[in-house]
Amino acid sequence: xxxxxxxxxxxxxxxxxxxxxxxxxxxxxxxxxxxxxxxxxxxxxxxxxxxxxxxxxxxxxxxxxxxxxxxxxxxxxxxxxxxxxxxxxxxxxxxxxxxxxxxxxxxxxxxxxxxxxxxxxxxxxxxxxxxxxxxxxxxxxxxxxxxxxxxxxxxxxxxxxxxxxxxxxxxxxxxxxxxxxxxxxxxxxxxxxxxxxxxxxxxxxxxxxxxxxxxxxxxxxxxxxxxxxxxxxxxxxxxxxxxxxxxxxxxxxxxxxxxxxxxxxxxxxxxxxxxxxxxxxxxxxxxxxxxxxxxxxxxxxxxxxxxxxxxxxxxxxxxxxxxxxxxxxxxxxxxxxxxxxxxxxxxxxxxxxxxxxxxxxxxxxxxxxxxxxxxxxxxxxxxxxxxxxxxxxxxxxxxxxxxxxx
Amino acid sequence: xxxxxxxxxxxxxxxxxxxxxxxxxxxxxxxxxxxxxxxxxxxxxxxxxxxxxxxxxxxxxxxxxxxxxxxxxxxxxxxxxxxxxxxxxxxxxxxxxxxxxxxxxxxxxxxxxxxxxxxxxxxxxxxxxxxxxxxxxxxxxxxxxxxxxxxxxxxxxxxxxxxxxxxxxxxxxxxxxxxxxxxxxxxxxxxxxxxxxxxxxxxxxxxxxxxxxxxxxxxxxxxxxxxxxxxxxxxxxxxxxxxxxxxxxxxxx
Ligand SMILES: Nc1ncnc2c1ncn2[C@@H]1O[C@H](COP(=O)(O)OP(=O)(O)O)[C@@H](O)[C@H]1O
Ligand SMILES: [Mg+2]
Numbered sequence: 212x213x214x215x216x217x218x219x220x221x222x223x224x225x226x227x228x229x230x231x232x233x234x235x236x237x238x239x240x241x242x243x244x245x246x247x248x249x250x251x252x253x254x255x256x257x258x259x260x261x262x263x264x265x266x267x268x269x270x271x272x273x274x275x276x277x278x279x280x281x282x283x284x285x286x287x288x289x290x291x292x293x294x295x296x297x298x299x300x301x302x303x304x305x306x307x308x309x310x311x312x313x314x315x316x317x318x319x320x321x322x323x324x325x326x327x328x329x330x331x332x333x334x335x336x337x338x339x340x341x342x343x344x345x346x347x348x349x350x351x352x353x354x355x356x357x358x359x360x361x362x363x364x365x366x367x368x369x370x371x372x373x374x375x376x377x378x379x380x381x382x383x384x385x386x387x388x389x390x391x392x393x394x395x396x397x398x399x400x401x402x403x404x405x406x407x408x409x410x411x412x413x414x415x416x417x418x419x420x421x422x423x424x425x426x427x428x429x430x431x432x433x434x435x436x437x438x439x440x441x442x443x444x445x446x447x448x449x450x451x452x453x454x455x456x457x458x459x460x461x462x463x464x465x466x467x468x469x470x471x472x473x474x475x476x477x478x479x480x481x482x483x484x485x486x487x488x489x490x491x492x493x494x495x496x497x498x499x500x501x502x503x504x505x506x507x508x509x510x511x512x513x514x515x516x517x518x519x520x521x522x523x524x525x526x527x528x529x530x531x532x533x534x535x536x537x538x539x540x541x542x543x544x545x546x547x548x549x550x551x552x553x554x555x556x557x558x559x560x561x562x563x564x565x566x567x568x569x570x571x572x573x574x575x576x577x578x579x580x581x582x583x584x585x586x587x588x589x590x591x592x593x594x595x596x597x598x599x600x601x602x603x604x605x606x607x608x609x610x611x612x613x614x615x616x617x
Numbered sequence: 618x619x620x621x622x623x624x625x626x627x628x629x630x631x632x633x634x635x636x637x638x639x640x641x642x643x644x645x646x647x648x649x650x651x652x653x654x655x656x657x658x659x660x661x662x663x664x665x666x667x668x669x670x671x672x673x674x675x676x677x678x679x680x681x682x683x684x685x686x687x688x689x690x691x692x693x694x695x696x697x698x699x700x701x702x703x704x705x706x707x708x709x710x711x712x713x714x715x716x717x718x719x720x721x722x723x724x725x726x727x728x729x730x731x732x733x734x735x736x737x738x739x740x741x742x743x744x745x746x747x748x749x750x751x752x753x754x755x756x757x758x759x760x761x762x763x764x765x766x767x768x769x770x771x772x773x774x775x776x777x778x779x780x781x782x783x784x785x786x787x788x789x790x791x792x793x794x795x796x797x798x799x800x801x802x803x804x805x806x807x808x809x810x811x812x813x814x815x816x817x818x819x820x821x822x823x824x825x826x827x828x829x830x831x832x833x834x835x836x837x838x839x840x841x842x843x844x845x846x847x848x849x850x851x852x853x854x855x856x857x858x859x860x861x862x863x864x865x866x867x868x869x870x
Contacts, residue, residue, distance in 0.1 A: 529708075567705050570701065571707070572693070573689055573693060573698075573701070574693065574715060574718045574765060575693040575718065575769065576690055577690050584714075585710070588707055588709030588710035588748075589708060592709075
């Protein structure tokens with residue numbers, strides 16, 4: 212599709228409401244002023260440093276192969292330390308690589324809804340990450356999308372490409388300053404996992420009460436490729452709706468989604484993961500843990516569509532209710548279109564069991580400590596597929612976010 | 618160490634234990650026999666202070682402290698411990714985590730000494746990494762409970778049917794470690810620990826020496842006496858008959 216065609220399509224979808232989630236008035240949000248570039252992440256204002264950490268970003272850049280920081284609508288920092296890795300704003304990348312336009316809107320339709328249309332028409336950067344063929348970048352790349360100004364509408368388009376037989380590990384954090392009462396984040400992310408390549412994507416959403424968030428993500432996985440997503444949300448958010456989709460198009464393509472949500476306050480979340488198993492022998496695993504406290508409402512969706520021979524998909528959704536005024540709707544879906552498939556799901560929603568608290572108290576914990584151990588345990592999914600150091604670090608980030616809410 | 622006098626307990630409005638009296642001194646281990654549903658587990662849960670077990674009458678002191686209104690964890694701090702008959706699964710909480718909690722350790726790593734103890738109980742490091750009680754066999758549950766007690770090292774330990782659902786070999790293993798936990802291998806004057814063992818089958822009795830035995834019927838202690846004799850009577854003639862024999866010889870207590 213030419214740029215002109217994309218713009219036309221987007222134009223026609225400008226008022227197209229999303230299939231899910233409440234409708235947001237995009238026009239209430241602005242682009243805001245440009246921010247100055249930084250020489251290092253340490254230069255990012257002191258008041259935001261903690262929020263960076265909370266979003267999993269290492270300001271010293273220690274043990275990172277590259278770093279990217281976008282503040283509101285400006286890319287303020289971007290460096291690469293590893294050969295074979297590319298990291299820059301999508302805007303710059305499109306200037307540098309003529310071929311890149313072939314990847315735009317290939318995984319996510321530009322006219323999916325008004326949010327994708329808005330990102331096409333009013334894009335404010337986003338990041339481009341690419342690992343060259345055969346390069347295993349085991350040290351993670353970190354990228355952060357940060358909102359510091361009230362009423363900002365951040366509209367990013369991210370493109371992530373792991374070329375054949377390469378490996379890419381990404382830690383990405385979205386964060387917002389405490390001073391922001393209301394803001395919008397629209398994020399389109401398109402992932403391309405080529406033959407034999409692997410991407411792990413660990414995302415921490417560190418939002419606040421006034422944030423409205425509409426990510427639109429899709430992944431295309433070729434033969435023997437693997438995509439692993441770990442998503443963590445522990446802070447309140449006004450409204451979040453997303454339904455990332457992995458298209459396992461290649462033979463033995465694999466997709467894993469692990470989602471950990473602790474919804475509290477007046478948080479409204481509609482979050483799902485979908486895997487379309489098109490390739491022969493492709494596999495997917497969708498695991499989610501949702502805790503709903505206070506007045507939070509969470510719709511936890513998951514969907515596996517089996518189309519390829521011998522495809523295999525499993526869904527495991529668990530919810531834990533901590534309040535009588537919270538709500539969890541767990542909606543697992545399976546769609547089979549042939550006979551040699553193996554699709555399954557388990558879903559459960561419950562409360563903290565009295566018996567478990569008593570058992571822990573019998574080992575010396577107070578009721579409060581026992582409850583916290585049970586919640587921690589509930590959220591504790593074993594993160595597989597990450598390099599050791601990154602797995603440990605992710606665990607640490609997770610513990611830190613949990614510590615903050617409990 | 619533990620003094621119970623005229624204890625009456627209700628569970629969900631139903632009286633399960635009535636006017637029960639039991640004294641266990643430091644250095645002593647008692648065994649409690651009784652048919653299913655007579656209230657044995659209820660007694661242990663009440664001693665431990667779990668919330669559904671409501672004391673409606675009587676006195677209960679532990680190490681001289683009135684514990685009736687003390688929450689479970691406070692009783693544990695005073696030195697009580699218990700091996701559960703049917704412990705719950707806690708998802709995402711590993712046996713290793715439970716061991717650390719029982720030991721009062723904040724770290725994630727497990728004490729080397731406990732890994733050695735785990736080996737003696739045929740518990741591998743892999744097993745320590747499993748969610749506690751999830752898919753454990755009968756014997757694994759008991760060994761896991763005992764490992765947690767080894768970590769906790771209480772002064773007074775209650776065992777709720779440590780021998781049910783356990784094969785012969787493991788009963789011997791468990792009996793041996795229970796004996797150690799309860800100072801059974803020390804000279805009587807050196808014994809500091811105390812214990813109360815519940816058994817339905819009585820099979821654990823071959824592997825641990827105890828000081829006194831009781832038979833419980835319908836929420837009361839129906840007879841008490843020397844362990845060998847009571848065990849023999851229970852095994853050979855059943856609970857009711859044993860109580861009958863008991864009252865002929867010594868009279869009920
Ligand atoms: N949580 C409970 N809710 C209702 N009834 C209970 C509960 N726990 C015990 N009971 C009742 O109390 C009685 C004694 O049970 P229990 O102490 O478990 O016996 P035992 O351990 O000797 O087999 C039984 O009649 C049982 O049904
Ligand atoms: Mg019982």
